[in-house]
Amino acid sequence: MSNRKPETGGFFQRDWTWQPPAFTPAYKTSILRSPKKALMSLNNGPSEITGPVFGHSEIGELDNDLLLNFSSNGELPVGERIIVHGRVLDERGRPVPGALLEFWQANAGGRYRHKKESYIAPLDPNFGGCGRTITDENGAYSFRTVKPGPYPWPNGVNDWRPAHIHFSVFGHGFAQRLITQMYFEGDPLIWKCPIVQAIPDEDAVRQLVAPLDMANTIPMDSIAYKFDIVLRGRRSTLFENRLEGN
Numbered sequence: 001m002s003n004r005k006p007e008t009g010g011f012f013q014r015d016w017t018w019q020p021p022a023f024t025p026a027y028k029t030s031i032l033r034s035p036k037k038a039l040m041s042l043n044n045g046p047s048e049i050t051g052p053v054f055g056h057s058e059i060g061e062l063d064n065d066l067l068l069n070f071s072s073n074g075e076l077p078v079g080e081r082i083i084v085h086g087r088v089l090d091e092r093g094r095p096v097p098g099a100l101l102e103f104w105q106a107n108a109g110g111r112y113r114h115k116k117e118s119y120i121a122p123l124d125p126n127f128g129g130c131g132r133t134i135t136d137e138n139g140a141y142s143f144r145t146v147k148p149g150p151y152p153w154p155n156g157v158n159d160w161r162p163a164h165i166h167f168s169v170f171g172h173g174f175a176q177r178l179i180t181q182m183y184f185e186g187d188p189l190i191w192k193c194p195i196v197q198a199i200p201d202e203d204a205v206r207q208l209v210a211p212l213d214m215a216n217t218i219p220m221d222s223i224a225y226k227f228d229i230v231l232r233g234r235r236s237t238l239f240e241n242r243l244e245g246n
C-alpha cells in the first residue's frame with residue numbers, strides 16, 4: 001500500500017517515507033556509509049553549476065549499443081538480447097531532453113568487468129558492460145544490450161543481487177547527477193534483496209522494476225523492457241545518492 005503524501009500546490013515537497021533511511025543495518029555497508037552527524041548545506045560554485053555541458057557530438061555511434069561496443073571482430077556477447085528504452089520526465093510528466101544517461105551492468109553470467117570483481121562466473125570477451133546516450137527532444141532514450149545475470153555479494157550468508165542495470169542521469173552540471181538501478185519484471189530475487197528491502201515503500205520499488213514491453217520487441221531478435229525515469233515530484237524515481245536529500 002502506498003503511503004505517499006498528497007500533492008499540493010506548485011511545489012513538490014520531498015516525501016521522506018519514499019526514500020530508504022541512510023542507516024539500514026541489513027544492508028551492511030550502509031552502517032559505515034551513513035552519516036553520523038547532521039548534514040550541512042553547501043553552496044554550489046561555478047564548476048558545479050556550469051560544467052560539464054554535454055552534446056551529441058561527444059557520443060560515439062556505438063555508445064548505446066552494448067552488443068557491439070566491446071565486441072571484437074563483430075562477434076556478439078553471450079546472453080538474452082534486450083532493448084531497454086523509456087523516457088526521462090520531470091515532476092509534471094514533461095520530457096527532459098538532452099539528459100546524459102550512463103548505464104553499466106554485469107554480463108549475462110552476472111560478472112562485472114572490474115578488477116575487484118571476484119565472482120566465479122566468467123568474463124565475456126565481447127561484452128564490456130557500459131554505455132551512454134542522450135535523451136532526444138521527447139526525453140526518450142534506447143539502448144541494446146544483453147540481460148544481466150544475478151550475482152552473489154558478501155552481505156549476509158547468502159545474498160544475491162537481482163538482475164539489474166545501474167543508471168546515472170546527468171543534467172547540465174556535475175551537481176545534477178542522479179544514480180539509480182533498474183530491475184526486471186518477474187525476477188523473484190527483487191524482493192529478497194537487502195538493498196531493495198531498504199526501500200520502505202513498495203510503490204517506490206515497483207517504479208524501479210521495468211515491465212516487459214512486448215510492443216517494442218523485435219521479433220526473432222530482441223525482447224524489450226521499458227524504464228521511465230522521473231526526476232522529481234510525487235512519482236520520482238528513487239535515486240541512491242539522494243537518500244538524505246539536498
Ligand SMILES: [Fe+2]
Binds near residue numbers: 106161164166
Ligand atoms: Fe550491480
